[in-house]
Amino acid sequence: MADLSGFLNINKPLHMTSHDVVAKIRRGLKLKKVGHAGTLDPLASGVLVICVGHATRFSEYVMNSTKRYLANVHLGVTTETYDAEGAILLERDVSHIQRADVEVHLDKFLGNVEQIPPMYSAIKQGGRKLYDLARSGKIVEREARAVRIDSLTITKWSPPEFTLDVACSAGTYIRSLAYDLGEALGVGAYLSGLSRVSSGLFQLEDAVALDELLAAENWSRYLISPQTALADWPAINLSEEEADHVRHGRSIAADVNENKLALGYAADGQLIGILRADGGSWRPHKVFSD
Numbered sequence: 001m002a003d004l005s006g007f008l009n010i011n012k013p014l015h016m017t018s019h020d021v022v023a024k025i026r027r028g029l030k031l032k033k034v035g036h037a038g039t040l041d042p043l044a045s046g047v048l049v050i051c052v053g054h055a056t057r058f059s060e061y062v063m064n065s066t067k068r069y070l071a072n073v074h075l076g077v078t079t080e081t082y083d084a085e086g087a088i089l090l091e092r093d094v095s096h097i098q099r100a101d102v103e104v105h106l107d108k109f110l111g112n113v114e115q116i117p118p119m120y121s122a123i124k125q126g127g128r129k130l131y132d133l134a135r136s137g138k139i140v141e142r143e144a145r146a147v148r149i150d151s152l153t154i155t156k157w158s159p160p161e162f163t164l165d166v167a168c169s170a171g172t173y174i175r176s177l178a179y180d181l182g183e184a185l186g187v188g189a190y191l192s193g194l195s196r197v198s199s200g201l202f203q204l205e206d207a208v209a210l211d212e213l214l215a216a217e218n219w220s221r222y223l224i225s226p227q228t229a230l231a232d233w234p235a236i237n238l239s240e241e242e243a244d245h246v247r248h249g250r251s252i253a254a255d256v257n258e259n260k261l262a263l264g265y266a267a268d269g270q271l272i273g274i275l276r277a278d279g280g281s282w283r284p285h286k287v288f289s290d
Helices: 018-028 053-063 099-109 130-135 174-185 210-215 240-247
Strands: 006-012 034-036 044-052 067-075 077-079 088-091 111-115 145-158 161-168 189-199 235-237 261-265 271-277 281-287
Touching: 006 018, 006 053, 006 210, 018 034, 018 044, 018 210, 034 053, 044 053, 067 174, 099 145, 099 174, 111 174, 161 174, 174 189, 240 271, 240 281, 261 281
Parallel strands: 044 189, 077 189, 235 261
Antiparallel strands: 006 044, 034 044, 067 161, 067 189, 077 088, 111 145, 145 161, 261 271, 271 281
16 A cells, blocks of 8 residues: 555644654554645644645645634733743733624734744744744744735634634744734734634545544545645646657647646546646646656
């Protein structure tokens, strides 16, 4: 089974790192090539996409898909990590805060926004991860990052906590969103719980528990092909001549001008590679077939 490839939609348990899940799957299923398409914090559960075999070559595309989260936000408390793991820095009264007060601020965070990552994050600055600097007592200026937040909806209101349904781009820090929202309200807030309910076409309702996967007699039935994972991409059916051009790294003429990616298929349905639109042609971007 070591030569099988595809994606696994795992419901990551709480208190495990994404690396822990990868290591367990590698050992438990005796696989050599395993990775993940987008990390999930130890204090978060939900969809974690695992890449197996040749599917690791697709990880960057799956990783950059739109995410959706259910975030539990606790008002009135600020922590150094912006989540429940960090030391409490400040506590403020929230008895005056109503649901409408929160909702009136949500629009400010929608669209293309600049977000400052938390100090306790894996982003590197000066060659060192921010959380290593934070643990050594150093707080440094962080460069704002461009992210996109598509929707924010309160689904449960139980003060001082509420649940926020968030649809956003890859790279969005939900911890920073909770912190920034608390600051906008003037009372502070931290992220008390988080579940990723979707990552691109991968849905939590379809995810398999890690223990169930590892105990399965035929675990390969949980594998999802790149074609299925990227089903929302354009599909280009290539002639025999065009497929030969792509295999040898040559572009093929096409009536395309916009910058987009597509999956290129041979006449027999075999996935040849990823094509990129480039000035009136499809240019081979990644080739999977000799």
